[in-house]
Amino acid sequence: MLKCCELEYKVGSFHLKDFSLELQKGDYCALFGPSGSGKTVLLELIAGLRPLKKGSIFIDGMDCTHMPPQRRPAGILFQDYALFPHMNVFDNIAWPLVIRGLKKLEIKQTVTQMAEDLDIVRHLSRMPELLSGGEKQRVALARTLVIHPKVLLLDEPLSALDAPLRDQSIQLLKNVSQTGITILHVTHDQAEVDALANRSFAFEPDHGIIVP
């Protein structure tokens, strides 16, 4: 489902070289690495937000190496959730559907269904600034999931949450994973994904290797 072949990228002191990874459909893969090791950069490379120096990326059999981010079948959940502050929760979730030209009724049904699944219906008319960390995470996840990405890239999604919310979010991600979506979750905390990942690796960009 996701295949990264010998990726190479250099920015500042960060140097990723000969990075390869292959995930099957439904895999939940965790990548561990210390803060500042460039895990987020790797996700941005897969999402197409940074241009690769070398290597190739295939998603669902499609060569996405030179594809712009808006055309890649991947969704990314940023660490700070990146909710649009000038839109309410409904509009945030609906926005990817609006730009795909869906009809209003269809958008309303999809957003409501997604909000029900993620238990955020009561927040639909609220602005992002009024939401807690856990609520923001659910909204950002809903916004990413409505586009039905083949691969879901998670950038330390639990790091900003306190213990009770973290447990809820782990359950939520478990539910998402059970839908068959391929997930790549980067984190600096191994315990975070013990209950989630079926594959896990240590991320060592400078040596170009991944240690299972």
Add this chain to the structure above:
Amino acid sequence: MVFLIFALKCKAMRFSQNYSALRLVFLFLSGLMLLFIVAPLLGLFFSTSLPNLFETAKDTQVKGSIALTLGVSALFTVLAAFFALPLAYLMARKEFRGKAFLQGLIDLPIVLPHSAAGIAVLGFIARDSALGKLAEALGLNLVGSPFAIGVAMAFVSVPFLINAARDGFQAVPLRLEQAAQSLGASPFRVFRQISLPLAKPSVITGLVLMFARGMSEFGAVVIVAYHPMTTPVLIFDRFNSYGLEYAKPVAVLFIIICILVFMVLRLVGRKNNKV
């Protein structure tokens, strides 16, 4: 009596807490600064009689010049925005060689003497220039036209729009644009629906500043078009031809209109900024 002394002491303590020596000095200096701004305007207002003002308001030449000034400045502000906003966005988002030089170039009209700016614009639209020749082929003379006035106004005022908008775009987190792209939006849609709305307060401030600077321009405008007269040129013309007393009511009327226009623009801007 004891209670009174106690109360006075408390009041004195509170006064000394609220008004330290530094704060008092700052308040005094700030007051002088504000007086410096307000005093000439108040002097102008009080030395103009109401009947005189009403008579000036009925003057067709004055009415025409005010309409021309506001109209041309507004039109060229909107036109310039189509070019200035993309430039501001690039300046905010892209790093490239020569960026500092380009920023200096953008700021150049602010530091140029406005008469020199007028000469430069005149060279750009004169009959022997490429633009002038093209206009002449179409039977138009750019010099002395509202177009010339607009170009002069835009030339000296567009840096205010570019710089304000650039600051606004810079303040939009890059992450939001990346999130939008990863959700399927084209770069243009990201600009239109994410970056621009989030930078709107700064963009509106820039538009208002450009409009204001454009309509108050005299130096550059008087060189490219003495006629038709914008209000600043008309004020100068009346002062030059008839003296201070004839220039004053026009100036007061123009200031009142400027204040009203800005109040409306600020109110509209504030309403739009509430996201």
